[in-house]
Amino acid sequence: MKLESYIVADNIISPLGFTSSENFEQLKQKKTGVQRLETSELSSEPVCAALVDTQKLNSEFQKITANNIEKKDFTRLEKMVLLSIHDCLKQNSNIDITSKKTLIIFSTTKGNIDLLDPKQASEFDKKRVYLWETAKIIAQHFNNPNKPLIVSNACISGVLAIILGKRLLETNQYDTIIVSGVDILTHFVVSGFQSFKAISNEVAKPYDAKRDGISLGEGCGTIVMSSVIRHPSSDIIVSGGASSNDANHISGPSRTGDGLFLAIDKTLKESNVKASEVSYISGHGTATLYNDDMESLAITDAHLENVPMNSLKSYFGHTLGAAGIIESIIGIHSMLENTLIGTFNFNELGVTKPINIIKNTESANINNCLKTAAGFGGCNAAVFFQKVQNN
C-alpha cells in the first residue's frame, strides 16, 4: 500500500505574524509585510523589504525557553526556526520529534551568513556559518536523534524540501518529516540583489504591467508531514512533486518556460490530475520582468492559463529558502478556508501570455493547490497538495 504524506501541522514566522493563522488573516485583509526602510543595517540607501521585528522575535523566543535550564545563545535565524517548529509541536501533540522515525529537513539558501560580517562574527563560533552546524543545533535543541537533511538549492529549496519529505515518507524509513525553511535579510543578500539591479523601489508588483523588480523578505515556514499521524481537523496530502533544470542560463530564467513546464507536467502526472482539475496555482511571481513572463509561458503550455493564480511575494517579500514553504502553507490554508488570496499590488496584467491572476480575495471551492518555484541556477520545481475525500 502506498504511504500518503498528510500535512499535520504548519507554522509561518513573518512580519505579518508568528502563526499560520495570523499570517492568513493579514493576507485576507490585504496587509503586506513589505515596508520602505529609510535607514537600516541592510543597505546604505532606502530599501523596500519585509523585515521581522527583532524585539518581537526575542520576546516570543524568551517565552519558549523560559523554563529551559540550558541557556544557549541562538542566532536570529535559529530563533525563527526554533519558534516555528515549537509552534507546530504545540498544535499536534501526536508529533514525536524525539522519535527515530522523525526527520528534520532544513531548507535555506544562506543560513547564518550574517556571521561572515566581521561586525557580527565575534559572538558565535566560526563553524556556525556552516549550514550543517546550524541544522545540528536545531535538531539537538529538540532532542531529535537523526542527522537533519539540508537542501540548499536557491529559491526552489523550500518546494524541493517538501518533495523530498514526501519521497522519504514513501520509503517508510521515517514516518514523520518536519520541513523547515528559513532565510534572513542581511546586508550580504540585499547588496547582492542591488548589484543585480533586481530590487524594486516600491513594493513588488507580481505579473503587473508596471512591475520592475523584487522585494526581499525574511521568515521561516514549517510543515510537518506524516504517514501515520493526522491533522486534528483536516485531511490534506502532498500527492506529487518534481524539479527540473532549464539548462539555459545561471542567472536568467528560460525564455521559453520549458523547464518549469517539465516540473509542472511531471507533478500533475504523479498526482494523477488533469490540468482541468487544478483549482488554484500559487505561483513564484517574483515581479522581475523575465521571471513572470517565463511563468506565463509555462502555465499556458501546461493548459493552466484559466486556473486562478497568485503570487505572495508582495506580502512576504521573496524569502528565498523559506518561500516555497511559507507560500505552500498559505496554499494549504486557502484550501482549508476555501479562499483565494488576491495578489497585493497587482492591477493590470503584463506578462507574455494571458494567465488568470487573482486580483481581489474571494471565496471559491479549492480542492487542490499547485505550488511552483524557479530560481538561480536554472532550477524549477512544482508540488501538488490535495484534499482527501473522506469515506
Added chain:
Amino acid sequence: METKNYITSYCSIKSGKVNVNGKETYSDINLSSVDFIKSVYKQFQLNYPKFYKMDHLCKLAFVASDLLLKSNPIMQKYAPEDVSVIIANSASSLEIDTEHQNTISDKNNYFPSPAVFVYTLPNILIGEIAIRNCIKGENTFFIFDKFDADFMGSYINSLLNGSKAKCSLTGWVDFYENNYEAFLCTVEKEEGILNIEHNSEQLNKLYNN
C-alpha cells in the same frame, strides 16, 4: 521491491590527482588548489570559454563532470529530462561568499558585483553542469558535514527505482579555503563496463580511493 542500479563511471579530483574510472589520468601535486584545477582544464583541453567566468567551486565541478561524461557520454543515451543531477558538499558556497562579503564590508571600498554574487549559491554548479550537457531532469543540492554515502546511495536508488530519473549524475564537490575535493559518478540501471553495484559501501570505497 529491490532493484539494483550500477555505478557506470566515476571521477575524483583531489590532492593534486585526477582519477577516472579507477585510473589516475593526471597529477601535479605541486600546484595550489586553483592552479591545479586550471591545469586539469588545460591538460584535457576542455575548451569551454565560460569556464574562466566561474568561481572556484564551479570550475572544480565543471572539470570533474566533463571528464566523467567524456568517459561515459550519457547524454547520447538519455533524454535531457531523464537525467538527474544530485550533488552535495560541506562548505556550500562559502568560498565565494567570503569574496562577496569582502566587497561590502568597507563602506569606503564598496564594490559588490553580480558576477560574484550569482555564484553565492551552491546549486549554481548544478546549473553549470546542466547547461554544458543539456541536462533537464531532477536537481537538488544537499549539504552534509561529510560525504554521506548512506543517504546519497539510497536517495539516488529511490529516484531510479521510482522512475523519477533513468540516470543520475551525483556525488560531492567541495571547495573552501584552499581545500578541494570532487567525486562524481553516473548511476544507471544497466551494469555498464565497470559492473559496480550502486550502494553506500561501493560509494564509500570509491570516494575514499
